[in-house]
Amino acid sequence: MSRRPSTIPRLLIVPAGLAVALFALPILALIARAPWGELTSILSDDDTGRAVGLSLVTSLITTGIALAIGVPLALVLARTRLPGRRIILAVCTLSMVLPPVVAGVALLSVLGRRAPLGRLLDDWFGVTVPFTGAAVVIAQLFVAMPFLVITLESALGSVDRGPEEMARALGARPWRVLTTVTVPSVRSALLAGTVLTWARAIGEFGATITFAGNLPGVTRTLPTETYLALQNSPDRALMLAVIQVGVCLAVLIALRRRWVPAITGGRP
Numbered sequence: 440m441s442r443r444p445s446t447i448p449r450l451l452i453v454p455a456g457l458a459v460a461l462f463a464l465p466i467l468a469l470i471a472r473a474p475w476g477e478l479t480s481i482l483s484d485d486d487t488g489r490a491v492g493l494s495l496v497t498s499l500i501t502t503g504i505a506l507a508i509g510v511p512l513a514l515v516l517a518r519t520r521l522p523g524r525r526i527i528l529a530v531c532t533l534s535m536v537l538p539p540v541v542a543g544v545a546l547l548s549v550l551g552r553r554a555p556l557g558r559l560l561d562d563w564f565g566v567t568v569p570f571t572g573a574a575v576v577i578a579q580l581f582v583a584m585p586f587l588v589i590t591l592e593s594a595l596g597s598v599d600r601g602p603e604e605m606a607r608a609l610g611a612r613p614w615r616v617l618t619t620v621t622v623p624s625v626r627s628a629l630l631a632g633t634v635l636t637w638a639r640a641i642g643e644f645g646a647t648i649t650f651a652g653n654l655p656g657v658t659r660t661l662p663t664e665t666y667l668a669l670q671n672s673p674d675r676a677l678m679l680a681v682i683q684v685g686v687c688l689a690v691l692i693a694l695r696r697r698w699v700p701a702i703t704g705g706r707p
Contacts, residue, residue, distance in 0.1 A: 539645020
């Protein structure tokens with residue numbers, strides 16, 4: 440089979456190559472400088488174990504909560520004529536482009552002990568949210584759930600609604616249509632959004648350290664542990680960073696054909 444001729448000027452290969460180098464060289468340098476001989480000792484270290492365990496637990500909890508409230512949000516945004524829908528969608532996905540530290544400051548502004556809601560929780564229930572395990576989950580949820588919402592909302596907006604209309608015409612109730620027709624039709628997007636949400640949650644740093652701090656075994660996640668290690672043990676920080684790069688890269692490669700079409704309306 441003959442290869443199709445290029446439809447772009449060859450001169451564009453140069454800036455495109457520079458763009459690839461911008462993304463690839465730091466990762467390659469990180470892999471090259473990592474102390475691979477210390478991998479076993481770093482992974483067996485108690486601090487690493489606690490950080491990895493906390494990151495896994497909180498990111499899974501975050502993903503579960505995101506599914507519980509993010510899927511209904513995506514459905515409402517995609518399938519209802521909600522007043523101000525575009526504004527609501529923009530607000531609900533704003534944290535995707537916010538600097539993470541700004542997200543942390545925003546969370547402190549509403550849930551800090553001197554903040555309106557935080558003060559009520561403290562006075563009425565004796566509950567303090569910042570610098571706790573719950574704060575880690577909330578920070579992760581704030582920055583990660585938009586990946587699920589925008590992926591699923593885009594898929595729901597582009598999928599063929601004919602089967603749903605047919606099911607309703609045959610007398611199927613709304614819940615049955617939702618569970619047997621609507622959700623299965625966007626299964627790939629739901630899976631992709633879920634995994635992307637988990638990957639973003641497990642890699643969250645800025646909002647977490649601002650809102651939850653870095654208490655060992657309580658709020659010190661793997662990204663936070665990496666940042667602290669960079670100050671005292673650069674080799675250990677490099678190895679921890681490589682581990683996280685590997686996880687994220689594997690997720691993106693595995694989902695390349697699934698989540699991009701959901702966001703772009705069908706273009707792979």
